[in-house]
Amino acid sequence: MEFVDLRAQYAALKDEIDDAIQRVLDHGRFIMGPEVSELEKRLAEYVGVRHCITCANGTDALLLPLMAWGVGPGDAVFVPTFTFFATAEVVSLVGATPVFVDIDARTFNLDPDQLESAIQRIENSGELVPKVVIPVDLFGLPADYSGIEAIARRHNLLVLEDGAQGFGGSCHGQKACSFGHAATTSFFPAKPLGCYGDGGAILTNDDELASSLRSLRVHGQGTSKYDNVRIGLNSRLDTIQAAILLPKLRAFEEYELDRREWLAQTYSNALSGSVNTPSVPDGYRSSWAQYSVLASSSEERTRMQEALKSAGVPTMVYYVKPLHLQSAYRDLGYAEGDMPIAEDVCRRIFSLPMHPYLAPSAVDEIATVLRSAKTG
Numbered sequence: 001m002e003f004v005d006l007r008a009q010y011a012a013l014k015d016e017i018d019d020a021i022q023r024v025l026d027h028g029r030f031i032m033g034p035e036v037s038e039l040e041k042r043l044a045e046y047v048g049v050r051h052c053i054t055c056a057n058g059t060d061a062l063l064l065p066l067m068a069w070g071v072g073p074g075d076a077v078f079v080p081t082f083t084f085f086a087t088a089e090v091v092s093l094v095g096a097t098p099v100f101v102d103i104d105a106r107t108f109n110l111d112p113d114q115l116e117s118a119i120q121r122i123e124n125s126g127e128l129v130p131k132v133v134i135p136v137d138l139f140g141l142p143a144d145y146s147g148i149e150a151i152a153r154r155h156n157l158l159v160l161e162d163g164a165q166g167f168g169g170s171c172h173g174q175k176a177c178s179f180g181h182a183a184t185t186s187f188f189p190a191k192p193l194g195c196y197g198d199g200g201a202i203l204t205n206d207d208e209l210a211s212s213l214r215s216l217r218v219h220g221q222g223t224s225k226y227d228n229v230r231i232g233l234n235s236r237l238d239t240i241q242a243a244i245l246l247p248k249l250r251a252f253e254e255y256e257l258d259r260r261e262w263l264a265q266t267y268s269n270a271l272s273g274s275v276n277t278p279s280v281p282d283g284y285r286s287s288w289a290q291y292s293v294l295a296s297s298s299e300e301r302t303r304m305q306e307a308l309k310s311a312g313v314p315t316m317v318y319y320v321k322p323l324h325l326q327s328a329y330r331d332l333g334y335a336e337g338d339m340p341i342a343e344d345v346c347r348r349i350f351s352l353p354m355h356p357y358l359a360p361s362a363v364d365e366i367a368t369v370l371r372s373a374k375t376g
């Protein structure tokens, strides 16, 4: 059994993907070819925003808006402590300071109450200026944007949605990757919408930001190729990756997302009683980037993962360590016990195989193994 079965997806879409790649080889416009603008148009339409700016990966997608906004030394950027490292790394790359915030125990996403207290702490100490919050749509579930955006408005913060895992999710009909002042996603192969290499995108309704981003991704380009008006990056999505993403986006819209949702529901029915299954608040839809469950203890998690491994079922732990305890951030002075919810979740969480081509019989098999590992 595969954790994410990219070969099964390729088998299902082989003709379309092969043709798409061949067309790029034939026309030869490998950088910023026609498939890139077509994909940007499709993605913006799908999400329901005016602009999509593709780029080299989901990390640059977070970095570029911070650069466009001039975020830098002396600025505080609020980041959930329970996420992939890149969410905070980009903050440090522009010279600003990540301020870690604990999560909601049920959704695993940024807790708006904890955000409010973190902002007040920073405002009171006066050492940093609160500038941006980066909520993450962890495991595919959109963060609590109504709560977070209200707080951001009160404190004059910009909101950057990290939708690297969120593409396809929604909240009360509004699609993930359309929240905040700008939103990002990643096309890393194992993400809900993945390409065959690295890729990313920024989505926004802000015309001025969109035009800065289009310049920043090509070395701060001005009106012509050798006119540079700002310091930027080389961060473009390859035409071949865009060509691969077009048929994948079609399959994602037509059946893959529905299939993920159906599998998640099947998992939750089969696993209740053995593990704590993910909760999706009313009005929300997850893209199920991961199907993550909680064991009752760290020891039970180990036992369950080992039992699954013996049965040929791969599992992963997202994430072993919260960001405030990463050694890269030791100088920020956080200690164990500072973010109790995230720390507890890190000890008990694990993720099960999840992809649109997973057989329903796999879910039954996993449920049986977990039931017997539960009773020991």
Ligand SMILES: *Cc1c(COP(=O)(O)O)cnc(C)c1O
Pocket: 057, 058, 059, 060, 083, 084, 086, 087, 136, 162, 164, 165, 186, 187, 188, 198, 199, 200
């Ligand atoms: C994957 C991921 C990223 C980074 O995306 P890349 O394309 O790998 O650079 C950022 N944030 C989160 C939450 C992610 O899961």
